[in-house]
Amino acid sequence: MLDPVSRVRRFNRAVTSAVGALDTSFLGRGRPLGAARVLNAIGHGRTDVGEIRDYLGLDSGLMSRLLRSLEDEGLIETTAHDDDARRRIAKLTAAGKREFNAYEAISNRQATDFLAHHTQREALLAAMDLIASALGRDGTALHETDPRSEEARYCLGEYYAELARRFKQGFDVKLSRDPDAKDMVRPRGSFIVAMSDGLPLGCVGLKGGGREYAEIKRLWVAPAARGLGLGRRLMDAAESSARELGIALLRLDTNSALAEAGQLYRRSGWTEIPRFNDDPYPDLFFEKRL
Amino acid sequence: MLDPVSRVRRFNRAVTSAVGALDTSFLGRGRPLGAARVLNAIGHGRTDVGEIRDYLGLDSGLMSRLLRSLEDEGLIETTAHDDDARRRIAKLTAAGKREFNAYEAISNRQATDFLAHHTQREALLAAMDLIASALGRDGTALHETDPRSEEARYCLGEYYAELARRFKQGFDVKLSRDPDAKDMVRPRGSFIVAMSDGLPLGCVGLKGGGREYAEIKRLWVAPAARGLGLGRRLMDAAESSARELGIALLRLDTNSALAEAGQLYRRSGWTEIPRFNDDPYPDLFFEKRL
DNA sequence: GACGATATCTGACTAACGTCAGATATATGC
DNA sequence: GCATATATCTGACGTTAGTCAGATATCGTC
Numbered sequence: 001m002l003d004p005v006s007r008v009r010r011f012n013r014a015v016t017s018a019v020g021a022l023d024t025s026f027l028g029r030g031r032p033l034g035a036a037r038v039l040n041a042i043g044h045g046r047t048d049v050g051e052i053r054d055y056l057g058l059d060s061g062l063m064s065r066l067l068r069s070l071e072d073e074g075l076i077e078t079t080a081h082d083d084d085a086r087r088r089i090a091k092l093t094a095a096g097k098r099e100f101n102a103y104e105a106i107s108n109r110q111a112t113d114f115l116a117h118h119t120q121r122e123a124l125l126a127a128m129d130l131i132a133s134a135l136g137r138d139g140t141a142l143h144e145t146d147p148r149s150e151e152a153r154y155c156l157g158e159y160y161a162e163l164a165r166r167f168k169q170g171f172d173v174k175l176s177r178d179p180d181a182k183d184m185v186r187p188r189g190s191f192i193v194a195m196s197d198g199l200p201l202g203c204v205g206l207k208g209g210g211r212e213y214a215e216i217k218r219l220w221v222a223p224a225a226r227g228l229g230l231g232r233r234l235m236d237a238a239e240s241s242a243r244e245l246g247i248a249l250l251r252l253d254t255n256s257a258l259a260e261a262g263q264l265y266r267r268s269g270w271t272e273i274p275r276f277n278d279d280p281y282p283d284l285f286f287e288k289r290l
Numbered sequence: 291m292l293d294p295v296s297r298v299r300r301f302n303r304a305v306t307s308a309v310g311a312l313d314t315s316f317l318g319r320g321r322p323l324g325a326a327r328v329l330n331a332i333g334h335g336r337t338d339v340g341e342i343r344d345y346l347g348l349d350s351g352l353m354s355r356l357l358r359s360l361e362d363e364g365l366i367e368t369t370a371h372d373d374d375a376r377r378r379i380a381k382l383t384a385a386g387k388r389e390f391n392a393y394e395a396i397s398n399r400q401a402t403d404f405l406a407h408h409t410q411r412e413a414l415l416a417a418m419d420l421i422a423s424a425l426g427r428d429g430t431a432l433h434e435t436d437p438r439s440e441e442a443r444y445c446l447g448e449y450y451a452e453l454a455r456r457f458k459q460g461f462d463v464k465l466s467r468d469p470d471a472k473d474m475v476r477p478r479g480s481f482i483v484a485m486s487d488g489l490p491l492g493c494v495g496l497k498g499g500g501r502e503y504a505e506i507k508r509l510w511v512a513p514a515a516r517g518l519g520l521g522r523r524l525m526d527a528a529e530s531s532a533r534e535l536g537i538a539l540l541r542l543d544t545n546s547a548l549a550e551a552g553q554l555y556r557r558s559g560w561t562e563i564p565r566f567n568d569d570p571y572p573d574l575f576f577e578k579r580l
Numbered sequence: 581g582a583c584g585a586t587a588t589c590t591g592a593c594t595a596a597c598g599t600c601a602g603a604t605a606t607a608t609g610c
Numbered sequence: 611g612c613a614t615a616t617a618t619c620t621g622a623c624g625t626t627a628g629t630c631a632g633a634t635a636t637c638g639t640c
Contacts, residue, residue, distance in 0.1 A: 004415055008401035010487050011418035012312060014426040019309045020347075022302060032596060050617070057310075059598060064619050086606045086617040111298035118424055120517035125294055127417035128301035134408055135304040197300050227410035322626055340587070349628060354589050376587040376636045583640085590633070597626075607616070 025106055029099070031073075034058070036103065038066045042076060042090050043100035049078070049088040075099050129224030133196060140196040140230065142237045147181045147191040147205060155193055155203035159220035166257050167281065176281055179217050183209040190241040194221075194230055201225040204234040206241050213287075214242055216252040219261065231264050242290060249289055253282030315396055319389070321363075324348075326393060328356045332366060332380050333390035339368070339378040365389050419514030423486060430486040430520060432527045437471045437481040437495060445483055445493035449510035456547050457571065466571055469507050473499040480531040484511075484520055491515040494524040496531050503577075504532055506542040509551065521554050532580060539579055543572030 026036045041052045053063045070076045075096035081087035118124055145152055163171035184191040189208035194201045202221040208214040216238055221230045242250055254261050270286040316326045331342045343353045360366045365386035371377035408414055435442055453461035474481040479498035484491045492511040498504040506528055511520050544551050560576040
């Protein structure tokens with residue numbers, strides 16, 4: 001009655017009918033679902049026709065017709081791509097933006113309604129994050145970014161908050177050897193965030209600059225995405241950045257309170273070494289030769 | 291970036307594409323989705339044609355045609371309903387059962403694959419249960435049943451296990467005034483379980499028999515369904531059963547460790563009264579006049 | 581047994597979706 | 611410049627899904 005497989009299947013059924021309801025709510029604007037989807041994809045910033053086609057899984061003939069119908073309605077305009085005139089770029093017209101906003105309002109309304117009808121908001125949201133991350137795992141993309149970017153600052157904020165919760169003595173960034181942002185930007189180092197559908201799910205910093213080694217800093221994975229191998233992917237990405245930058249030796253420090261992290265390092269070729277700095281927080285030190 | 295609405299919408303997007311993949315996996319057996327859905331509904335025990343139509347939200351014309359196509363394939367047989375010859379009953383033939391099992395195998399396979407690809411199995415399953423309950427809230431049906439039925443015993447087992455976890459001194463049914471099953475069956479009392487899509491989500495017992503009052507016993511709601519108002523619905527159902535049985539006064543005992551329960555009783559018209567039994571576990575006693 | 585209500589079926593029709601072959605224009609490599 | 615590859619578009623077609631009006635059979639009630 002309660003075996004894991006039937007629980008998953010129950011979830012599938014519940015979600016299938018919810019999705020059906022969600023789809024039909026998009027039909028109220030007198031436009032078939034296909035056209036509405038294309039319009040929304042464009043509104044969300046996917047301008048390249050081929051990209052939209054892949055994203056929605058459409059046949060090129062169908063895609064072309066849907067674009068045409070939106071164009072006939074005066075909602076979009078298509079132009080040739082600057083670098084490659086075979087490719088087409090679609091953009092919303094003013095009317096298209098209004099129409100797109102109407103769809104956005106429907107979506108937002110539904111999400112708000114859903115939240116309003118349930119008392120356990122935080123638990124529900126956490127569950128949704130977890131499942132979205134699990135389902136969209138392959139959709140989680142790693143991007144190199146400036147550590148001062150919005151998504152990077154968000155990750156770092158969550159990271160510090162978590163350290164403060166998990167360290168017995170709390171955590172204060174100012175007491176730690178906070179790396180200079182410039183040391184985590186090329187050519188000295190790099191900073192990588194994992195983004196899934198607009199939500200930052202993790203980060204890692206590679207701090208170079210002057211020494212015979214570079215350091216891995218600020219490895220963090222959002223609770224909603226743990227256990228999905230994202231930490232490993234981030235570390236792999238940081239290592240390949242390091243290789244590109246010609247770095248031969250990596251070091252990192254961590255704390256034994258962060259058991260998952262220690263395990264990850266040990267399992268991926270790092271070896272424990274003696275303390276190599278005087279930061280008050282770490283009590284475990286690792287090294288890896290590339 | 292992280293407001294609740296966009297988190298819900300991210301979930302919707304993730305789930306929409308997952309559901310799409312799930313649907314297309316059903317197309318591999320050379321049968322359109324509509325027919326496959328009807329076949330599966332029948333296989334899952336929905337035999338009444340009208341019920342299937344409601345469940346799948348189909349037009350009667352379309353439904354009829356889909357039944358016909360399954361019949362032509364030799365997968366189902368339809369007969370008239372015993373009591374009402376206008377209604378039709380659909381049943382799987384031997385070939386239909388084989389075909390249905392093939393679809394079941396696809397579904398099970400997918401669920402197993404999903405679980406196999408993730409390390410956080412328990413967290414994921416808990417999240418799925420929660421969301422399925424939240425989405426399928428209106429689909430949660432209350433049924434009166436024998437307290438010795440499979441679903442009732444499951445609920446009671448979970449209930450006892452939870453008491454054992456939450457009471458400092460643990461919980462042993464044998465020490466408690468375990469109600470006789472017969473006192474929770476009509477005409478003395480009743481026992482109600484909440485079922486959502488095959489999963490028991492909660493229960494409540496109405497224990498009558500001889501005294502000037504009847505008692506509410508064994509109110510339990512699955513963790514995955516808390517905060518959705520199910521406790522209230524179960525209590526309401528128990529009260530209307532009591533009214534039907536001509537019971538004028540209800541009592542119940544509970545423990546202050548179960549804070550949610552106490553709140554629910556106070557909010558729905560119960561008043562605290564002095565101890566009225568010598569059960570060792572409860573320390574709070576309530577009464578309600580109908 | 582007549583009447584209205586109900587459950588299902590049939591026929592006629594339309595919209596939406598999906599597919600395929602070939603046309604057109606542009607890009608890339610030799 | 612030519613052959614080949616790529617991106618999009620057009621036309622033709624078939625399937626699926628959905629809708630509506632009316633036919634048929636049965637039920638419940640007077």
